[in-house]
Amino acid sequence: xxxxxxxxxxxxxxxxxxDAWKKSSYPSLKPxxxxxVDFATRxxxxxxxxx
Amino acid sequence: MIAIDQxxxxxxxxxxxxxxxxxIAPKDGAFVYGLYLEGxxxxxxxxxxxxxxxxxxxxxxxxxxxxPADKKDIKFPHHYTCPIYKTLDRRGTLSTTGxxxxxxxxxxxxMQKKHNxxxxxxxxxxxxxxxxx
Numbered sequence: 001x002x003x004x005x006x007x008x009x010x011x012x013x014x015x016x017x018x019d020a021w022k023k024s025s026y027p028s029l030k031p032x033x034x035x036x037v038d039f040a041t042r043x044x045x046x047x048x049x050x051x
Numbered sequence: 052m053i054a055i056d057q058x059x060x061x062x063x064x065x066x067x068x069x070x071x072x073x074x075i076a077p078k079d080g081a082f083v084y085g086l087y088l089e090g091x092x093x094x095x096x097x098x099x100x101x102x103x104x105x106x107x108x109x110x111x112x113x114x115x116x117x118x119p120a121d122k123k124d125i126k127f128p129h130h131y132t133c134p135i136y137k138t139l140d141r142r143g144t145l146s147t148t149g150x151x152x153x154x155x156x157x158x159x160x161x162m163q164k165k166h167n168x169x170x171x172x173x174x175x176x177x178x179x180x181x182x183x184x
Contacts, residue, residue: 026137027137027152029138030182031184038181
């Protein structure tokens with residue numbers, strides 16, 4: 001396992017958004033669990049908006 | 052016809068309830084919802100900013116209508132210029148376009164006669180698009 005992957009798994013364990021994800025994500029200070037929920041809602045919104 | 056550099060945004064808050072129908076798309080502009088107010092609360096009856104109630108840090112702002120209009124027709128007589136941020140840390144880095152990664156724009160909110168902008172600046176009143184939990 002590379003260092004990046006290890007850092008990601010560590011962050012997931014700590015309920016934090018992994019730094020590697022933050023780079024490509026919209027700004028958010030939420031803990032990982034709420035971030036995922038929020039992210040799913042955003043995707044759903046954008047999908048309905050496109051259609 | 053209005054020249055592009057003469058256009059600016061006018062804001063109208065959906066309060067008291069039912070003065071606008073948010074289910075119907077506006078003729079012009081857009082309705083926005085889901086903004087949180089920190090440092091103050093919106094008094095829907097009086098249509099002004101009010102002091103926060105104890106132990107409540109964030110309140111959901113009612114829907115706001117963003118209306119593009121001619122600059123000279125937009126008047127904000129007694130308003131607090133409220134910043135909108137994407138996250139609660141209220142700071143970001145400047146991108147190559149010169150925009151902040153966290154600041155969205157300024158929005159005008161009407162105040163009570165007894166208050167002035169200073170009063171709300173001291174409380175750091177701002178609108179936030181998402182909370183921390």
